[in-house]
Amino acid sequence: MSGRWGLVSAALGALWVGTALAAEPLLIDDFEAAGRNRLGGKGSTYTAEPSRSLALRREGEGRDGSAGLLVRYDKKNTGGPYGQGGWCGYYTLLKSGRGYLDATPYQAVVLWVKGAQGGENFVLGLADKHWDEVGDSVKSGPIGKYLPSGGVTTEWQKASVPLNEFSVNVNELASLAVCFEGSLFPDGSGKGGVYLDDLSLE
Amino acid sequence: MRPDIRFGLLLGLLLLPACAAGRRPAEEPPVAATTRPAAASLQPAAGDEGVPLAEAPPLPAGTVLFDSEAQFGGRGRVGGFASDPSKYAVYYDQPGHTGIPDAVAFRYRKVPGPSFSGSYVIIRGDLSGYQTLTFWVKGARGGEAFELGMNDTVSNKREDAVFIGSIYRYLPGGVTQAWQQVRVPLADFYGPDLSRVYTLVFLFNEEGEGRFWVDDIRLHTEPLVDREAPIREAGELWVDDFDHSDVNLLGRKANAYKRLPSVAEFTRVAQPRIGESGRSLKLSFDKRAAGWCGYYTLFNQIDGAYFDMSPYKAIAFWVRGGKGAESFEIGMADRSWLTIGDSVKAGPIEKYLPKGVTTRWQEVVIPLADFGKLEWGQMGSFTINLHETGRGVVYLENLRLIRKTDEDLLKEWEEGS
Numbered sequence: 349m350s351g352r353w354g355l356v357s358a359a360l361g362a363l364w365v366g367t368a369l370a371a372e373p374l375l376i377d378d379f380e381a382a383g384r385n386r387l388g389g390k391g392s393t394y395t396a397e398p399s400r401s402l403a404l405r406r407e408g409e410g411r412d413g414s415a416g417l418l419v420r421y422d423k424k425n426t427g428g429p430y431g432q433g434g435w436c437g438y439y440t441l442l443k444s445g446r447g448y449l450d451a452t453p454y455q456a457v458v459l460w461v462k463g464a465q466g467g468e469n470f471v472l473g474l475a476d477k478h479w480d481e482v483g484d485s486v487k488s489g490p491i492g493k494y495l496p497s498g499g500v501t502t503e504w505q506k507a508s509v510p511l512n513e514f515s516v517n518v519n520e521l522a523s524l525a526v527c528f529e530g531s532l533f534p535d536g537s538g539k540g541g542v543y544l545d546d547l548s549l550e
Numbered sequence: 551m552r553p554d555i556r557f558g559l560l561l562g563l564l565l566l567p568a569c570a571a572g573r574r575p576a577e578e579p580p581v582a583a584t585t586r587p588a589a590a591s592l593q594p595a596a597g598d599e600g601v602p603l604a605e606a607p608p609l610p611a612g613t614v615l616f617d618s619e620a621q622f623g624g625r626g627r628v629g630g631f632a633s634d635p636s637k638y639a640v641y642y643d644q645p646g647h648t649g650i651p652d653a654v655a656f657r658y659r660k661v662p663g664p665s666f667s668g669s670y671v672i673i674r675g676d677l678s679g680y681q682t683l684t685f686w687v688k689g690a691r692g693g694e695a696f697e698l699g700m701n702d703t704v705s706n707k708r709e710d711a712v713f714i715g716s717i718y719r720y721l722p723g724g725v726t727q728a729w730q731q732v733r734v735p736l737a738d739f740y741g742p743d744l745s746r747v748y749t750l751v752f753l754f755n756e757e758g759e760g761r762f763w764v765d766d767i768r769l770h771t772e773p774l775v776d777r778e779a780p781i782r783e784a785g786e787l788w789v790d791d792f793d794h795s796d797v798n799l800l801g802r803k804a805n806a807y808k809r810l811p812s813v814a815e816f817t818r819v820a821q822p823r824i825g826e827s828g829r830s831l832k833l834s835f836d837k838r839a840a841g842w843c844g845y846y847t848l849f850n851q852i853d854g855a856y857f858d859m860s861p862y863k864a865i866a867f868w869v870r871g872g873k874g875a876e877s878f879e880i881g882m883a884d885r886s887w888l889t890i891g892d893s894v895k896a897g898p899i900e901k902y903l904p905k906g907v908t909t910r911w912q913e914v915v916i917p918l919a920d921f922g923k924l925e926w927g928q929m930g931s932f933t934i935n936l937h938e939t940g941r942g943v944v945y946l947e948n949l950r951l952i953r954k955t956d957e958d959l960l961k962e963w964e965e966g967s
Binding site: 382390400406420 | 771772773776778779782783956959960963966
């Protein structure tokens, strides 16, 4: 009996410690305000022609009827750098000023997503100081892996992408990106639109 | 146009304690056309009040200083420069905005003509680790004007500060009798070595006299100015209002250009103008059969980054002539055209003003598509090219770029598919 109580006590203790150490979620962007994100960083599209992307803050099209972000993408599979069709996506800066974001108190990147038609696809890219300096990021798996339904639909779903999937220095984060990689689409090209909201670290 | 800065005139240096511190042309401009939106402020993180100037890192070891700079140029000391009959005075006096009696008082008299005056606060520090410089300012009467500049330890020796524009660029309502905080992104000081900053310069470029105080100079590691938000809000970017500085509102150079025997020169004049205060650009020209002349304003930093004009769809300004019927071409240059010293013309002004230039203000709105295929992400300059032989004067006001709306962007997206 005493052994059992010991286990229960240890479990409760671990739960208490875990609760005590859990950081409040850090809101990166709820897209309610035009301009910079909630950390003061810039958010914008990135492209290499002939691929294209367009990001628009849309009033009334967010998760709870407020504002959300619509990202349209048109990933090509020919032309551009190395004949691969270029690239496209959306990024938001986590670093502020000359300082990088220390995300060690957090476990996951969380965002809400829905598709304009359903079936859209993307990966998240996370850059630490090193990847920031080379202008690239470490990618997650396809977003469907982190969604309850297994894929993007026309309904809002919460995606939670563990930080430990990125193999970056989480104490020096520079940027987070939504990347429409050619490998996500059957012939390397894809076109569509996704809505994003309430991007945060939890 | 601007006098050299004479830092040899150190007589005013006071050895005081360091401070802690889709439109149609309209006939007359509506009031809205005279209102420039303010830059938005970003809220600093809780507890981020920045550091006072006194706590900024010193100059890197090995920084070369003249003996006078090393001996008398202590951080927080103040001084000035002037040529007769313009004058300056600078000293510490009354309580600052926090109540501590450490505000720097500036007095100036700038008379018409080539004489000059200005003052400075010695920084003598490494500011490369900071994003934003802030200070508080108030005037004795309100409306006091000055340009902000900076010298690093090299430019100070050749008396050649870099100026980033009038205080009105940072306080669109200007200096008032109440304390106001001024937020200056340090990136605006393009050119000086921010690791070797010697002085913060206040140049009294506008004729008149005045007295104002500066207090609590601080440095912040965070950006505290959001220039995108007001552009999105207003739907336009103000390139120049010609009110207070020869530097445009992007902090870039603007000037007349000429090749003899054709000549052009510009001044900023109080009349005629749009609005109750400020100035317009007066461009006087004598275009001969040979040579060329005109006016340009830069979007890019010289030897620096080019300007991304892809979020914009049109350029707009107001114009009137000295006599009427003056003609000019409107040009734009991207990186390539700037390199060869020319621009692509949208056409003569008559294309956009059916009645031509008259002696009344008219607004001109030119779709950027009229300039043809330019590299919009790498833009360099806007030009007024005086292409017709003859003498004359034209006045310009309120040069702006009109931003694409969401509907424009969506239409562009569909057309691009």
